[in-house]
Amino acid sequence: MMRNVMRLALAGVLLASMGFVGIGSAQAAGGCTKGYACLWADRSYTGTTWGNSNNSGTFNAASTGMNDVASSAWANGGTCRYTTWYINGGQTGNWFYLQSQSIFGAGYSDPNLSNGAGYGQYNTQNFEDKLSSYKYSGC
Ligand SMILES: [Ca+2]
Numbered sequence: 001m002m003r004n005v006m007r008l009a010l011a012g013v014l015l016a017s018m019g020f021v022g023i024g025s026a027q028a029a030g031g032c033t034k035g036y037a038c039l040w041a042d043r044s045y046t047g048t049t050w051g052n053s054n055n056s057g058t059f060n061a062a063s064t065g066m067n068d069v070a071s072s073a074w075a076n077g078g079t080c081r082y083t084t085w086y087i088n089g090g091q092t093g094n095w096f097y098l099q100s101q102s103i104f105g106a107g108y109s110d111p112n113l114s115n116g117a118g119y120g121q122y123n124t125q126n127f128e129d130k131l132s133s134y135k136y137s138g139c
C-alpha cells in the first residue's frame with residue numbers, strides 16, 4: 001500500500017515537471033517548438049518566455065509567472081489545430097486564438113498583442129499584459 005502511494009506521488013512529480021517546460025526548451029531560435037504554445041513578456045518574441053506542451057489540455061497561466069505580462073504569442077500545437085488565450089483565469093473573459101504553425105503554416109504568431117491579436121470576435125482589442133489562461137482545441 002505505502003509503496004503504491006509512493007509510486008503515485010513520484011508519478012505526479014514527474015508529470016508536473018513535464019507540464020512546465022523550462023525556458024529554452026520551448027524557445028526555439030525565433031519561434032515556438034512544435035507541440036507547444038508560447039508566450040513572451042515583451043513584443044517581438046523577446047523577454048521572459050513560457051511554453052507548454054499540447055497534451056496538458058488546459059492550464060491557468062497565473063502559476064507560471066506569466067499572468068498579465070505577455071506581449072507576444074506563438075501557437076505550434078503538434079496535434080491540436082488552435083490555441084486560444086483568455087484575459088481571465090479558467091478560460092474566461094475575452095479571448096483570441098492562433099493557428100498551429102506546424103498544422104496550418106499561417107496565422108500562428110503575433111508579435112504585438114497591444115494592437116489586436118490573432119483571430120476571433122475580440123481580435124481587435126488590446127491583449128497586451130492581460131493574458132491569464134489558455135486552452136488547445138481542434139485536437
Ligand atoms: Ca497584434
